[in-house]
Amino acid sequence: MSAADAARAESAPVLELRGIGKEFGAIRALSDVDMSIAPGEVVGLMGDNGAGKSTLVKIMAGNFHPTHGTITLDGREHRFDRPLDARAAGIEVVYQDLALADNVSAAANVFLGRELTRRVGPFRFLDHRAMNARALELFGELKSETRPRDLVRSMSGGQRQAVAIARTRLAKAKLILMDEPTAAISVRQVAEVLDLIRRLRDSGVAVILISHRMPDVFSVCDRVVVLRRGTKCADKRVDRSSPEEVTALITGAKEFA
Secondary structure, three states: OOHHHHHHHHOOOOEEEEEEEEEEOOEEEEEEEEEEEOOOOEEEEEOOOOOOHHHHHHHHOOOOOOOEEEEEEOOEEEOOOOHHHHHHHOEEEEOOOOOOOOOOEHHHHHOOOOOOEEEEOOEEEEOHHHHHHHHHHHHHHOOOOOOOOOEHHHOOHHHHHHHHHHHHHHOOOOEEEEEOOOOOOOHHHHHHHHHHHHHHHHOOOEEEEEOOOHHHHHHHOOEEEEEEOOEEEEEEEHHHOOHHHHHHHHHOOOOOO
């Protein structure tokens, strides 16, 4: 274990889930899931379709209330009644579709809903110069070549991810949930996105990476959590597991690890 890994292991968790369960009528989507993540840690969340990943993410993001269990953030128990509550507490989500506006610039997307303004007499105007300057700083921190004034519709998949991640950095997120960020993009762009995740980790942000791509998880994650039929069947350091073991856990060839 490296010094950085040891420091993360000793850090108080950013997020702790204890006994999380979710039922939709007679359907049990999650059963007593425990999970935690420390500052600067990247955890891969894996499982087959219907395993409960999306439900768990929506609980963390404030879309669903758990039927039972507790959510603790920075040592304080929280109840999120809506996504805005989770965002206010420091949890941001980068969804697979990224929720970007293609017809405006990268900077405008970064500040979408949080626009900076300046006053001229009795009027207020959007401060494009300030937003472009701050967006450039954020892209610089992420070491992305994305330019603030470029239109999103002309960007590659990797650049779009940089815009979505810069938006979470503007919000000073403590935890970022990333939903299949490397789906349907080129190999070069996958490498760019994984580098962005490493930048987040190195800046102390916790990241939960929801992915079906085994190479990505074993490349960038510290731990992997596997769900099967709504139950957590593994929570292991990636250096103590293997793609073959995780595949067996996902498919049920291996029960628990």
